[in-house]
Amino acid sequence: MTNTQVPYYQNDLFASMAHIEQLIDYILHLADTTLVLGHRNSEWTGHGPALEQDIAISNIALDLLGQARNFYQLAAELINEPPKAHPFTMPYKRLVTEDDLAYLRDAFDFKNYLITELPKGDWAFTILRQFYFSNWQYYFYLALKNSSNTLLAAIAEKSLKETTYHLKWSSEWVIRLGDGTHESQQRMLNAVNDLQYFFGELFEPAVYEITLIADHICVDLTALKPLWLEKTATILDEATLPFVEPTWWQSGGKKGLHTEHLGFLLAEMQFLQRAYPNSIW
Amino acid sequence: MTDNNYDTLQDKHPLRTINEQKVWDLIAGVNDPEVPVLSVVDLGIVRKVECSNATGNSLGQQLVTITITPTYSGCPAMDVIAMTIRFTLLQAGYKNIEIKTVLSPAWTTDWMSYAGKQKLKAYGIAPPNSAASINDPSPFSQQQPVQCPRCNSLNTQQVSQFGSTACKALYQCQDCQEPFDYFKCH
Numbered sequence A: 001m002t003n004t005q006v007p008y009y010q011n012d013l014f015a016s017m018a019h020i021e022q023l024i025d026y027i028l029h030l031a032d033t034t035l036v037l038g039h040r041n042s043e044w045t046g047h048g049p050a051l052e053q054d055i056a057i058s059n060i061a062l063d064l065l066g067q068a069r070n071f072y073q074l075a076a077e078l079i080n081e082p083p084k085a086h087p088f089t090m091p092y093k094r095l096v097t098e099d100d101l102a103y104l105r106d107a108f109d110f111k112n113y114l115i116t117e118l119p120k121g122d123w124a125f126t127i128l129r130q131f132y133f134s135n136w137q138y139y140f141y142l143a144l145k146n147s148s149n150t151l152l153a154a155i156a157e158k159s160l161k162e163t164t165y166h167l168k169w170s171s172e173w174v175i176r177l178g179d180g181t182h183e184s185q186q187r188m189l190n191a192v193n194d195l196q197y198f199f200g201e202l203f204e205p206a207v208y209e210i211t212l213i214a215d216h217i218c219v220d221l222t223a224l225k226p227l228w229l230e231k232t233a234t235i236l237d238e239a240t241l242p243f244v245e246p247t248w249w250q251s252g253g254k255k256g257l258h259t260e261h262l263g264f265l266l267a268e269m270q271f272l273q274r275a276y277p278n279s280i281w
Numbered sequence B: 001m002t003d004n005n006y007d008t009l010q011d012k013h014p015l016r017t018i019n020e021q022k023v024w025d026l027i028a029g030v031n032d033p034e035v036p037v038l039s040v041v042d043l044g045i046v047r048k049v050e051c052s053n054a055t056g057n058s059l060g061q062q063l064v065t066i067t068i069t070p071t072y073s074g075c076p077a078m079d080v081i082a083m084t085i086r087f088t089l090l091q092a093g094y095k096n097i098e099i100k101t102v103l104s105p106a107w108t109t110d111w112m113s114y115a116g117k118q119k120l121k122a123y124g125i126a127p128p129n130s131a132a133s134i135n136d137p138s139p140f141s142q143q144q145p146v147q148c149p150r151c152n153s154l155n156t157q158q159v160s161q162f163g164s165t166a167c168k169a170l171y172q173c174q175d176c177q178e179p180f181d182y183f184k185c186h
Helices: A020-042 A051-080 A098-103 A123-144 A150-178 A182-195 A207-214 A221-238 A261-275 B003-008 B018-027 B077-091 B114-123 B131-135
Strands: B046-052 B063-068 B096-101 B156-160 B168-173 B179-183
Touching: A020 A051, A020 A098, A020 A123, A020 A207, A020 A261, A051 A098, A051 A123, A051 A150, A051 B156, A098 A261, A123 A150, A123 A182, A123 A221, A150 A182, A150 A221, B018 B046, B018 B063, B018 B077, B063 B077, B077 B096
Parallel strands: B063 B096
Antiparallel strands: B046 B063, B156 B168, B168 B179
16 A cells, blocks of 8 residues: 555545544544455455456455545545544654554454454355445445535445445355355355354444434444345345344444454554554565 | 546547647556556546646646546556656656546446547457446346457357456357456446
8 A cells, every 4th residue: 555646535625524533433444344354355365266256356355455445545634634633643743644544553443343354264154244245335335425425425436336246246156155055055054154143233333423324424324224134135045045133243343342353364464564664565 | 428528538629728638648648557558548537637827838837637536446556547647747847747536426437438449359358338237236137248359259258257457357258269358347
């Protein structure tokens, strides 16, 4: 990641924004979510079950990383805007960059959904997680496109096109594996089991979102749930897989309470910047 | 198509000033590093060129503002493209150059020029069909047939929705057996 471009977000737009701190947290939550899943998917690069699918999951990883960069750049602009509205600052009053936000924050600062940080597991787990996530992201970006914040709406408009391809691809693979061989079906059943307590969080608003919903800045997640459930039930039914909505689910990622897996992911991803500060390559 | 589409046409346009046309002609020589037969103007990623010459008419005094839009959010070529545009203008004598990136309206393959599509095909990459069909995320949905760039057959099959770069899919021709890249609709 290099930051050689002229910043493209118009600063005068920020001046009138209310709830700036909550907005920064919200944008960081979206950035962290796409970065962490992009990183997990990139672990398949060179290890995919077939060359074409290795390329596919790596492409999805790249799209998610690109979306993360757009969110981090926006967050950095907001943080740099005086007066300093967010506790994350750099020493010597240096301006914050997208790279600082990705590489120099710790696990408890990350606000990604728990589902994105779970280890990649087998191909079935990766596919089902991607389907759950892309299905959520598709309806999420559709709604965020209408955000009263034009900068977030622009990122959503751009990203939606990419997510449409991810959703189509992952839906096809859920069906192919679920309705495939005995082994592929067994692995998909395990994935359905392993993920059942992790999709509930996708529809749980965090504290910083509640204030933003009133201003039509962020997406009302509770409204997405019926759309998500309907699509998921249709695809899983076609894949001959059972789908049960649990009454309890894991949450905490959005406020910085993570599984033990995130720390290991960050340790690997951030090692270079932390061991050799300011190095570029 | 939107009314700002004329901006992306390389040909002279009556609403363009002579100064702006000079810049358009220069950046028409900047090629995409990943698909080197296409210029950034062919691709439709240059959205706008503005020259303000409030302080004088020489190249060094003009402020040139170029607005570009990324093809894909994660396209690694964008930083290189912005840098190459800057270098090209610096070499030509411009000094005040601003390159802005916008995300909305989002780039679509419909903005690719006709000349660009012809160049792609000659290079062995099937040019994109109309982007109208991409809004459907439903699985195994019927796709518009893609023409083989080698034998022009429409009897082709998608091997993978994702290819060697973010903007391409993998196809194979069922008639001449040629495997080829398809610049997918976006």
